[in-house]
Amino acid sequence: MSSSDERRDEAEKPVVSRRNFLKGTGVAGVALTIPLAPGAEAQAGVAGVTVIGPERSKITLNVNGTPRALEVEPRVTLLDALRNDLDVTGAKRVCDRATCGACSVILDGKLVYGCSVLAIEAQGRKIETVESLASNGQLHPVQKAFVDNDAQQCGFCTPGFVMACKSLLDHHPEPSADDIRLGLGGNLCRCGTYVGIKAAVAQAATEMKKTRTKGGRRNG
Amino acid sequence: MNKFEYASPTTKEQAVAMLGKAWGETEILAGGTDLLSLMKDFVATPQRIVNIKGIKELSSLQILRDGSARIGALVTIDQLLEATRKSHPALSQAAAGIASPQIRNMGTVAGDLCQRPRCWYYRAGFGLLARNDAGQALVPSGDNRYHAILGNKGPALFVNPSSLAPALIALAAKVQIFGPDGAREVEVEKFFVAPQSSADREYALKSNELVTGISIPKSTGLLSATYEVRQREVLDWPLAAASVAIKLDAAKKVTSARIALGHVAPTPWVATEAASTLIGKTISEESAVAAGKLATAGAQPLSHNAYKVQLTQVAVKRALLAAAGISA
Numbered sequence: 001m002s003s004s005d006e007r008r009d010e011a012e013k014p015v016v017s018r019r020n021f022l023k024g025t026g027v028a029g030v031a032l033t034i035p036l037a038p039g040a041e042a043q044a045g046v047a048g049v050t051v052i053g054p055e056r057s058k059i060t061l062n063v064n065g066t067p068r069a070l071e072v073e074p075r076v077t078l079l080d081a082l083r084n085d086l087d088v089t090g091a092k093r094v095c096d097r098a099t100c101g102a103c104s105v106i107l108d109g110k111l112v113y114g115c116s117v118l119a120i121e122a123q124g125r126k127i128e129t130v131e132s133l134a135s136n137g138q139l140h141p142v143q144k145a146f147v148d149n150d151a152q153q154c155g156f157c158t159p160g161f162v163m164a165c166k167s168l169l170d171h172h173p174e175p176s177a178d179d180i181r182l183g184l185g186g187n188l189c190r191c192g193t194y195v196g197i198k199a200a201v202a203q204a205a206t207e208m209k210k211t212r213t214k215g216g217r218r219n220g
Numbered sequence: 221m222n223k224f225e226y227a228s229p230t231t232k233e234q235a236v237a238m239l240g241k242a243w244g245e246t247e248i249l250a251g252g253t254d255l256l257s258l259m260k261d262f263v264a265t266p267q268r269i270v271n272i273k274g275i276k277e278l279s280s281l282q283i284l285r286d287g288s289a290r291i292g293a294l295v296t297i298d299q300l301l302e303a304t305r306k307s308h309p310a311l312s313q314a315a316a317g318i319a320s321p322q323i324r325n326m327g328t329v330a331g332d333l334c335q336r337p338r339c340w341y342y343r344a345g346f347g348l349l350a351r352n353d354a355g356q357a358l359v360p361s362g363d364n365r366y367h368a369i370l371g372n373k374g375p376a377l378f379v380n381p382s383s384l385a386p387a388l389i390a391l392a393a394k395v396q397i398f399g400p401d402g403a404r405e406v407e408v409e410k411f412f413v414a415p416q417s418s419a420d421r422e423y424a425l426k427s428n429e430l431v432t433g434i435s436i437p438k439s440t441g442l443l444s445a446t447y448e449v450r451q452r453e454v455l456d457w458p459l460a461a462a463s464v465a466i467k468l469d470a471a472k473k474v475t476s477a478r479i480a481l482g483h484v485a486p487t488p489w490v491a492t493e494a495a496s497t498l499i500g501k502t503i504s505e506e507s508a509v510a511a512g513k514l515a516t517a518g519a520q521p522l523s524h525n526a527y528k529v530q531l532t533q534v535a536v537k538r539a540l541l542a543a544a545g546i547s548a
Binding site: 046048049050051052053054055073074075077096097098099101104110111112113115116117118120121164167168181182183185186187188 | 221222223224225226227228229230234237238249251252253256257259260267268269271273298319320321322323325326453454455
């Protein structure tokens with residue numbers, strides 16, 4: 001499982017750009033075959049700079065409150081490390097280009113695309129995935145609201161949407177219709193379940209407000 | 221994505237020393253929202269990534285009461301959006317137009333300026349100037365609906381993708397750059413260049429230089445706004461955009477004006493004549509329409525993008541009316 005990065009890389013080499021692009025544009029083509037610039041004199045003087053890779057190195061990621069040790073190449077994204085190395089598969093790999101939101105996770109309290117953060121960059125930061133939401137068999141209000149409002153069809157975008165909704169409500173506890181529309185703008189649902197999702201956010205906002213005013217633990 | 225080595229300097233001196241002598245050998249990683257996608261598509265194939273997020277001084281953000289500001293390269297789009305809401309509306313509005321909450325949380329100010337063009341030929345591997353194997357340009361006879369309508373007489377036909385650049389130009393901002401020879405500053409409009417070869421970049425930076433931040437001069441009394449014409453409200457780049465900054469006297473007559481256009485040319489486009497024609501006039505529907513027309517006077521659309529001329533005129537008009545506080 002952990003060697004998925006190489007396997008995938010072979011499968012994903014693009015047909016078009018590989019073809020003659022490297023031949024056509026001298027820079028990229030040459031860069032692949034020559035060793036790093038003989039600007040080594042400059043690099044030799046760069047004391048105190050940690051250089052890792054290109055091979056695997058050991059890192060630790062704080063995933064949902066638990067430190068997890070793994071070995072990855074620098075090119076492995078946080079999303080792939082979670083899914084392929086740590087078996088935390090809630091975040092989904094769909095576009096892999098910072099566009100669809102299926103990989104959304106919360107990093108140090110901010111919603112990000114897991115596909116566009118390198119795993120090694122996420123060291124020392126707090127990573128929250130959809131797996132962190134339910135506790136003691138109880139769904140998080142956002143999750144419950146998705147169930148109640150039928151806010152999914154195929155369900156593949158759902159974990160990303162749930163994290164985006166949680167982040168939205170953490171930052172806008174009483175969102176307006178515009179807040180909801182724009183706040184979830186980074187996630188796509190190809191089944192088009194947006195009506196259910198909007199209803200779910202509204203329900204979750206109300207539920208979370210009740211919990212807060214009761215003096216209970218603030219969900220999330 | 222190819223393998224690469226990953227360096228994490230903590231000072232800008234170290235970062236610059238880690239950068240390559242030629243473009244493409246090394247790439248700078250900040251937010252990563254553009255770079256990682258380019259690498260996954262093998263459009264960028266660096267052997268070394270220099271992650272600059274450990275350089276603390278690049279995250280500073282200072283806005284003084286007179287509107288002068290120093291914005292570190294690593295300030296995120298979301299931080300900029302919030303911080304400039306009152307002080308520099310044009311900048312805040314441009315930041316609000318950027319993609320999605322996720323991108324605004326990750327993406328940085330310098331990353332917005334240095335992101336590579338979104339031209340689909342470039343992204344599909346046909347090089348910055350979009351040529352086929354025989355060296356023929358693909359854009360003129362291809363699908364050029366999102367390409368340049370201005371400044372398109374050279375080999376570069378893509379549009380500059382930066383959302384912040386037009387606003388920064390309207391505010392007369394400068395890019396702060398650090399390299400092996402020390403620090404330098406360049407006006408934002410001079411930072412961008414239309415490349416003549418696919419090995420060039422779209423900005424006046426050397427391969428071993430680093431954008432460290434942006435400086436904005438004092439802007440007391442300046443009224444600014446950005447208007448983007450978009451197909452989708454989020455997750456996409458505007459089809460055309462205009463940022464304006466004007467000053468009005470007691471009689472509401474324009475005493476100074478700067479207008480910059482986005483997504484219409486290989487560089488952000490400074491509409492000097494459109495701005496100077498406003499001097500001495502009041503901002504009205506009529507004068508704003510006239511400025512929009514002047515801003516696109518030199519436009520030479522390609523085969524599928526004449527519609528962008530009209531959109532650009534509308535962007536200029538609405539930005540001017542918004543800056544002057546007139547509802548369109």
